[in-house]
Amino acid sequence: MPNPGDLEWNRRDLMVAAGTCAALPVIGEGAYSQPTPVGTPVLNDVSFEVNGEQRTLAIDTRTTLLDALREHLHLTGTKKGCDHGQCGACTVIVDGQRLNSCLTLAVMHQGSSVTTIEGLGTADKLHPMQAAFIKHDGFQCGYCTPGQICSGVAMLDEIKAGIPSHATVDLTAAAAVTEAEIRERMSGNICRCGAYSNIVEAVTEVAGRQG
Amino acid sequence: MKFDIPATQNPIDRQSIVGQPRDRVDGPLKVTGGARYAYEQHDVVPNQAYGYVLGATIAKGRIASMDLKAARASAGVLAVVTAKEAGKLGKGKRNTAKLLGGPEIAHYHQAVALVVAETFEQARAAASLIRVEYAQTKGAFDLEAAKGRAIKPTGEDSSPADTQVGDFAGAFATAPVALDQTYTTPDHSHAMMEPPATLAAWDGDKLTLWTSNQMIDWGVGDLAQTLRIPKANIRLVSPFIGGGFGGKLFLRADAVLAGLGARAAKRPVKIALQRPLMFNNTTHRPATIQRIRIGADRDGRITAIGHESWSGDLPDGGPELAVQQTRLLYAGANRMTAMRLAVLDLPEGNAMRAPGEAPGLMALEIAMDEMAEKLGMDPIAFRALNDTQVDPEKPKRPFSMRRLNECFKIGAERFGWDRRLARPGQSRDGRWLVGIGVAAAFRNNLVMKSAARVRLDAHGTVTVETDMTDIGTGSYTIIAQTAAEMLGVGLDKVVVRLGDSRFPVSAGSGGQWGANSSTAGVYAACVKLRETVAQKLGINSAEAVFANGEVRAGNRSMPLASAAESGPVVGEDTIEYGDLDETHQQSTFGAHFVEVGVDVATAETRIRRMLAVCSAGRILNPKTARSQVIGAMTMGVGAALMEELAVDTRRGFFVNHDLAGYEVPVHADIPHQEVIFLEETDPMSSPMKAKGVGELGICGVGAAVANAIYNATGVRVRNYPITLDKLLEHMPSA
Numbered sequence: 049m050p051n052p053g054d055l056e057w058n059r060r061d062l063m064v065a066a067g068t069c070a071a072l073p074v075i076g077e078g079a080y081s082q083p084t085p086v087g088t089p090v091l092n093d094v095s096f097e098v099n100g101e102q103r104t105l106a107i108d109t110r111t112t113l114l115d116a117l118r119e120h121l122h123l124t125g126t127k128k129g130c131d132h133g134q135c136g137a138c139t140v141i142v143d144g145q146r147l148n149s150c151l152t153l154a155v156m157h158q159g160s161s162v163t164t165i166e167g168l169g170t171a172d173k174l175h176p177m178q179a180a181f182i183k184h185d186g187f188q189c190g191y192c193t194p195g196q197i198c199s200g201v202a203m204l205d206e207i208k209a210g211i212p213s214h215a216t217v218d219l220t221a222a223a224a225v226t227e228a229e230i231r232e233r234m235s236g237n238i239c240r241c242g243a244y245s246n247i248v249e250a251v252t253e254v255a256g257r258q259g
Numbered sequence: 260m261k262f263d264i265p266a267t268q269n270p271i272d273r274q275s276i277v278g279q280p281r282d283r284v285d286g287p288l289k290v291t292g293g294a295r296y297a298y299e300q301h302d303v304v305p306n307q308a309y310g311y312v313l314g315a316t317i318a319k320g321r322i323a324s325m326d327l328k329a330a331r332a333s334a335g336v337l338a339v340v341t342a343k344e345a346g347k348l349g350k351g352k353r354n355t356a357k358l359l360g361g362p363e364i365a366h367y368h369q370a371v372a373l374v375v376a377e378t379f380e381q382a383r384a385a386a387s388l389i390r391v392e393y394a395q396t397k398g399a400f401d402l403e404a405a406k407g408r409a410i411k412p413t414g415e416d417s418s419p420a421d422t423q424v425g426d427f428a429g430a431f432a433t434a435p436v437a438l439d440q441t442y443t444t445p446d447h448s449h450a451m452m453e454p455p456a457t458l459a460a461w462d463g464d465k466l467t468l469w470t471s472n473q474m475i476d477w478g479v480g481d482l483a484q485t486l487r488i489p490k491a492n493i494r495l496v497s498p499f500i501g502g503g504f505g506g507k508l509f510l511r512a513d514a515v516l517a518g519l520g521a522r523a524a525k526r527p528v529k530i531a532l533q534r535p536l537m538f539n540n541t542t543h544r545p546a547t548i549q550r551i552r553i554g555a556d557r558d559g560r561i562t563a564i565g566h567e568s569w570s571g572d573l574p575d576g577g578p579e580l581a582v583q584q585t586r587l588l589y590a591g592a593n594r595m596t597a598m599r600l601a602v603l604d605l606p607e608g609n610a611m612r613a614p615g616e617a618p619g620l621m622a623l624e625i626a627m628d629e630m631a632e633k634l635g636m637d638p639i640a641f642r643a644l645n646d647t648q649v650d651p652e653k654p655k656r657p658f659s660m661r662r663l664n665e666c667f668k669i670g671a672e673r674f675g676w677d678r679r680l681a682r683p684g685q686s687r688d689g690r691w692l693v694g695i696g697v698a699a700a701f702r703n704n705l706v707m708k709s710a711a712r713v714r715l716d717a718h719g720t721v722t723v724e725t726d727m728t729d730i731g732t733g734s735y736t737i738i739a740q741t742a743a744e745m746l747g748v749g750l751d752k753v754v755v756r757l758g759d760s761r762f763p764v765s766a767g768s769g770g771q772w773g774a775n776s777s778t779a780g781v782y783a784a785c786v787k788l789r790e791t792v793a794q795k796l797g798i799n800s801a802e803a804v805f806a807n808g809e810v811r812a813g814n815r816s817m818p819l820a821s822a823a824e825s826g827p828v829v830g831e832d833t834i835e836y837g838d839l840d841e842t843h844q845q846s847t848f849g850a851h852f853v854e855v856g857v858d859v860a861t862a863e864t865r866i867r868r869m870l871a872v873c874s875a876g877r878i879l880n881p882k883t884a885r886s887q888v889i890g891a892m893t894m895g896v897g898a899a900l901m902e903e904l905a906v907d908t909r910r911g912f913f914v915n916h917d918l919a920g921y922e923v924p925v926h927a928d929i930p931h932q933e934v935i936f937l938e939e940t941d942p943m944s945s946p947m948k949a950k951g952v953g954e955l956g957i958c959g960v961g962a963a964v965a966n967a968i969y970n971a972t973g974v975r976v977r978n979y980p981i982t983l984d985k986l987l988e989h990m991p992s993a
Contacts, residue, residue, distance in 0.1 A: 127296075174290065181286075189453065191501030192452045234926040238918060
């Protein structure tokens with residue numbers, strides 16, 4: 049395998065690489081007298097911006113963006129709820145778009161700009177969405193909360209950009225910030241504590257303020 | 260402090276901070292990512308390694324062989340732990356199945372191995388190389404099929420299995436109006452957002468666990484028993500918990516395996532149970548089959564009420580207490596309840612939010628709706644007629660407070676109940692058939708011993724320490740409010756530290772007892788502190804008024820902080836209870852109102868409006884309490900419409916073991932929700948005069964949804980969840 053450090057990786061290359069890794073156990077002990085330990089990490093340099101700061105990591109190609117943030121950069125505000133794209137707790141904003149960071153590998157993000165909950169605001173200087181979540185009690189245990197907030201922020205931009213949803217009645221008109229639109233577009237972010245009614249109020253208030 | 264006579268006037272009654280809808284004190288941490296959960300304690304110990312759990316792929320049998328060679332040789336692997344390596348382990352007294360299986364396997368996805376490696380990716384890759392051969396044995400997995408073999412449970416938790424008052428059989432047989440119906444509820448999963456997770460670190464023979472646990476002291480005790488080490492050698496820390504709902508009441512595999520893994524690897528080890536393992540590896544709310552019989556005279560007075568429930572669990576497990584509420588909720592001279600327990604080799608059944616009442620009321624409150632219809636009565640009027648102010652089994656024992664009828668009355672006015680058409684299927688809004696349903700909410704108020712320590716320093720800062728947990732319930736906030744109220748300081752002067760076994764043992768978070776009991780413990784500690792402060796300031800504590808950061812007595816007034824000039828002043832105490840819960844039945848009450856639309860063509864149900872009216876003593880913080888209730892209403896909607904662990908009755912496991920297969924409500928499923936709390940205080944419950952709401956909120960919701968669907972469509976579904984396939988063939992023609 050060539051040193052991938054200087055290469056621009058795309059999804060297809062990664063799938064090829066992943067296939068190679070998966071094949072290793074089959075070769076296993078029989079093929080070599082001194083077996084290469086299975087699962088030897090293939091490290092790759094990746095450099096991206098996180099919350100305005102340039103970060104460079106030599107990272108296992110299997111590491112998700114989520115684990116890169118949590119385990120390597122110790123930005124644990126982004127949560128791991130299911131690790132396979134079913135709960136939304138890991139939602140971050142990458143190049144302006146919300147994304148489940150558990151469903152994307154860190155090495156796919158060379159040059160990306162990532163915003164996590166820590167980058168939106170701090171306890172002393174809250175982002176309006178963070179302040180609205182406190183005001184409307186849009187959370188209980190708090191575990192889905194960073195994902196809900198990142199999703200909410202990026203989702204309002206999607207509406208502003210005219211991207212329609214299943215709840216959009218008229219595809220030729222600009223999508224409106226209605227509760228139906230918010231509920232539909234936020235449905236990828238599960239809250240088992242059931243704070244939905246309050247979250248919608250928080251997002252609605254921020255949307256109104258944004259005008 | 261012994262609480263054995265009803266509370267009189269006390270500083271909490273000022274309600275200058277307690278009872279106010281304050282924002283959560285931990286809110287800024289939670290919305291900025293600053294709240295650190297069990298798996299996120301990067302800086303507490305160096306050199307943390309990663310654990311990955313392997314679950315059994317049979318439901319019952321033995322491990323015939325296990326090949327760990329490839330896993331051990333895999334890159335980065337530090338240790339592989341199995342039951343064989345772990346040596347002799349005990350079992351926590353609150354665990355039914357062992358948390359590390361082998362050679363016997365008790366249920367599907369029971370943990371059989373832990374791989375510890377330098378990185379998560381390495382641990383995961385190595386775990387996939389473990390080869391396990393099983394010798395499978397036959398098990399029982401189908402509740403309906405096992406029902407005939409169910410026996411009377413004998414455990415103390417299920418006592419009494421049978422109750423009888425008067426002559427139920429005779430009264431039911433001669434009742435002019437009678438109902439005899441069977442209802443089923445499926446297995447449910449807590450499915451909290453944060454998986455069970457633990458970081459374990461040994462220091463000699465001392466073990467510290469940063470974990471996600473609702474009941475710190477239970478966890479310490481059961482871990483000590485499992486690892487066969489002294490309780491004093493274990494420290495549990497759970498500052499933030501990403502949801503529990505009963506799923507984190509008990510010691511679970513993540514904690515035991517992290518401890519064993521850290522011992523084997525000689526490194527701190529952290530584990531988060533993989534989401535696809537959660538549904539079969541952890542506990543769940545067991546499925547029930549419930550038969551309800553109600554007999555009444557023609558004017559609607561209940562003369563006979565009987566409730567039987569069948570559920571299953573592993574050997575030595577317990578039943579789902581689904582008949583509990585029926586002993587207390589409605590009047591009727593002749594009564595019976597019975598629970599029967601079948602051995603099932605499914606994963607361990609155990610408590611989930613409002614164990615007993617949640618599934619019990621899902622059945623009972625449909626039965627009440629059906630009975631009202633048979634009688635030609637309004638469902639609220641029928642319930643009101645059969646209200647009881649005393650324990651129906653012991654008429655000399657009154658309820659401490661019971662305002663169920665007011666909940667219905669206020670709710671009916673607010674919700675527009677008078678617009679409901681009694682004949683089903685008559686209300687239409689475009690493609691939607693619209694219906695309204697109601698159900699009673701009922702859950703007992705349990706009181707639990709709870710301790711706290713309160714410290715005042717020279718800056719006037721009050722620090723509260725108790726091993727109470729905040730699982731999203733708002734414990735941090737209401738405990739801060741309690742201390743602030745008691746000591747006359749602002750919330751900004753109070754620091755609350757929770758979830759550490761080094762702190763005094765609290766009630767913990769369970770059974771909706773946490774809010775009342777833990778704040779009562781803080782109240783007791785604050786009373787002690789007030790006495791010491793008064794003594795230090797040379798004033799009579801009975802006369803002292805604590806307000807605005809000052810202590811006043813007569814015309815003297817001193818800064819509170821001055822009491823700590825020569826060093827911190829500490830108050831520590833435990834609230835303990837007398838027999839007020841014996842002499843008086845303490846319960847919480849509510850009424851749930853739901854409006855649904857059912858698509859006339861597809862039979863898809865959508866919730867349109869929801870209202871809960873709750874009577875639960877003093878509401879310590881209306882904002883966080885309301886969140887508890889709307890969250891429980893949401894979970895109740897899940898139970899009504901979508902939640903069901905699908906049992907593979909051939910291989911014995913829950914098939915839909917992830918969040919795509921096990922559907923829980925999402926944003927699009929839940930409308931705006933309204934909650935009304937009746938203004939009241941219950942002096943029988945504690946000095947706080949509060950009760951719980953966290954479980955009350957889920958009680959009855961499912962039936963209110965079911966009754967609304969019936970009102971909309973005329974289709975009565977008695978087997979939850981009410982999915983469209985159960986409605987479709989019976990729907991009225993469009």
